[in-house]
Amino acid sequence: MKAIALFSGGLDSTIAAKLLIDQGIEVIACNINTGFGSTKDRLAHMLNMCEQIGAEFRSVDIRDEYIREVLFSPKYGYGKNFNPCIDCHAKMFEVAKRVMEEWGASFLISGEVLGQRPMSQNSESLQKVLNLSDCEGLLLRPLSAQLLTPTIPETQGWVNREKLESINGRNRDRQMELAVQFGLKDYEAPGGGCLLTDEKFSNKIRDFIAHDTFSVEDIPTLKYGRQLRLPERAKLIIGRNAEDNEILEGIENSKFLHITTKLFGPHCLISRNASDNDKVLAAKLMLAYCKQDFEGEQTLLFGEEELTTVSDLSRHDAQKYFI
Ligand code: SF4
Incomplete structure (x- = not known):
């Protein structure tokens, strides 16, 4: 049986x-x-x-x-x-x-x-x-x-x-x-339960579906990194640590572009259809989270496209965009 x-x-x-x-x-x-x-x-x-x-x-x-x-x-x-x-x-x-x-x-x-x-x-x-x-x-x-x-x-x-x-x-x-x-050992499972019962994660889903259709490949984009919604509707994801950065780097999703810089800092993703204003804002916010000292204009890559800007925003400025 x-x-x-x-x-x-x-x-x-x-x-x-x-x-x-x-x-x-x-x-x-x-x-x-x-x-x-x-x-x-x-x-x-x-x-x-x-x-x-x-x-x-x-x-x-x-x-x-x-x-x-x-x-x-x-x-x-x-x-x-x-x-x-x-x-x-x-x-x-x-x-x-x-x-x-x-x-x-x-x-x-x-x-x-x-x-x-x-x-x-x-x-x-x-x-x-x-x-x-x-x-x-x-x-x-x-x-x-x-x-x-x-x-x-x-x-x-x-x-x-x-x-x-x-x-x-x-x-x-x-x-x-x-x-x-039964002699069971190590039965405490690592790492929490169902994300759908988590208030913050639920807010991220609500935000996502208010702006886009949701499919399987979008799940990891909700699970990792700081999640921000920019004024002209683009979604920005900023890696919080090495683990986030590695996972975000590996995401292939047609709705998102990777943002990269030569500086030591987070890996970011942004909505592929982001407006120019949102891209500039995203670049400044990403620079705010870089861990390396730098001065003057910096060039970031949005996919293949270059964007050059100065860093005049702080991490505090990012908070109003958090989902
Ligand atoms: S939605 Fe409810 S039943 Fe389903 S996995 Fe999450 S906690 Fe369990």
Whole structure:
């Protein structure tokens, strides 16, 4: 018997998978990449957790489908920020069901806990997710299973319901107990959670869609660097540190031009259709963030095009353009 586990690398989804593995079920831990997971690379962490519990790891990229069908038109609306949690969960289960059929598995599991998150994990929301994703009966939530209607794997006897959990609410004592029992190590995931729940990141998306259409290749342009909107509508991104600069340098996006200078300083991107005034302003702001002393006029490259200006603005001047 094989099951697909919706897998984030977090403690709950790891324990949920382990509960099933201990019942002799083969578990494929499936991470669904919406593009908004985190700015940190969690792959090594997810592989480590899978190795500890004996699950196979696979990742599915749904970024394009997510932007087209979920992010801007959720049936059940948004949480506090740009997080369409109910529709997002439903999309993940819909995708998991699709791969379940492709990969020859018989049911799905998730690490959701009844009552753990106010919007997306109360029993009404869990039911909405089932209806939206057409997964009724197929989705087993091992951590709260004893409090929920029995699913097909339980009624068919593929899984022993008695050996599953009845966790309810935000208290994590039982999860910690199970982590010790299973001997799990390093289960604290690096680098934060879903960016869509972050207020600042949500503002950046709102700003982006107010000025342009949004597609998959635009995701990294929101994740890295200081984000500024200039007076004549151009978007300017200024790298904050070496990591940002390296990532921004590698971005190839037809909506943006790279701005470079010989000075020691940030890597920048600006809207390809920026007006001349916005380009001059961008050049001055970029110079304000350079870390090297210099005097007089400086020449910067906007793509192939040269622009020469003096630096007469400060970092303080940049702040009024921050998104
Ligand atoms: S927190 Fe983010 S990833 Fe999780 S359900 Fe909500 S929108 Fe989706």
